[in-house]
Amino acid sequence: MKSPFRIHSEGQKLLLLLFLVLVAITAIVFWLAPAWVWLAAGLGVAFYLIILQFFRNPLRLVPLEDDNLVYAPADGKVVVIEEAVEGEYFHDRRLQVSIFMSPVNVHVNRSPVSGKVTYNAYHPGKYLVAWHPKSSTENERTTVVIHNGRTEILLRQIAGALAKRIKNYLEVGQSVRQGEDFGFIKFGSRVDIFLPLGTKIEVSLNQKVKGNRTVIARLVS
Template sequence: EGHPFLAVAAVLAALCWWVAQTQPIVAAAAVLFTILAGFMVFFFRDPGRRPPDVAGAVVSAADGRVVAIEPLDGADEYVGDAATRISVFLSVFNVHINRIPLAGEIDVVERRSGRYKVAYAEDASEQNEQSVIGIRQGDTRLVVKQIVGILARRIACYLQPGQQVDLGERFGLIRFGSRVDLIVPNHVEIRVSVGDRVRAGETVMGVIQ
């Protein structure tokens, strides 16, 4: 996903540095594009992650900070009974690779159009454009939502219904700041609090009871 952005920035930087040899005024642009290329390398970084060895663990699908943990007013259309939503906000400085929170089978992959409100807004989970993923493991069903923000308008999701997935497996990303919601049934004991910093594929968000 990041290769086209990096390639463009690198080519422009190289071109500007070449021109700057005879036109020093272009050096400022060369520096700018070099910094931009460095930022692209930083933003699209993909560090390795090791899932926890915890029975029944549900891990974070994204790096970032937990901004909300709230029970849903009614039953979720996929999870069913009473459920809890855990929202993680990603800044541009976080790793943006998304990872599978629960090993199992992909039941649902749906793209929903919507608005582009700031990702941390309370109603962003319902109103913003998003990718909705339903994962099933035995009797446990949960939902992951990749939600766009005011700047993050490109969702990449590589999953297909019927696909078997492993805990911590990479499945997509959202470009340039975003939000990821995790909706879990009430038989998952929540292990994080609002304000916690979490890491995709590693931080235990909850445990199936």
């Protein structure tokens, strides 16, 4: 069954304002150059639909809530799977999985596990392209750590060249449920996930994934 089409709250005001602006532009064209009004209206509708799809928020429930499963926190393509040093919170080696969100992907970020938020920090920074190796440490970003009762999972929302608005709704001490919305990155970018060494990765490089649908890893007891 297809998910119902919904508009995320982050885009509602912008879409209303854009609608009014495009109507005003079309009215001005009709007043000054009526022969061009249909072209103006057509371009306005096309532009509005492009922006509209940025803010879609399909209703998705995880198929199975399981403390051993780590679901994709975002729609996109897996661009990194590697062992790396996480230097902000863990200060040791972790398994990193990075998902690149293109402008055509759903931009909602969803919690890959259930648990309690133990860390949340926003960092201003650069706007390098999201696939740049240094974007994880130099770009504007928000880092969140969730403790699922056994271990901690780190999520990092990273702004890119176009995405300069990161929204994160979590607070330290807050309990989150697997699959719940926890943030939004306007106009795409990237989400990094840092997992304990020994975690079984269930995705491959360049694989396309969907938030709350694709299992990206299984935690080992």
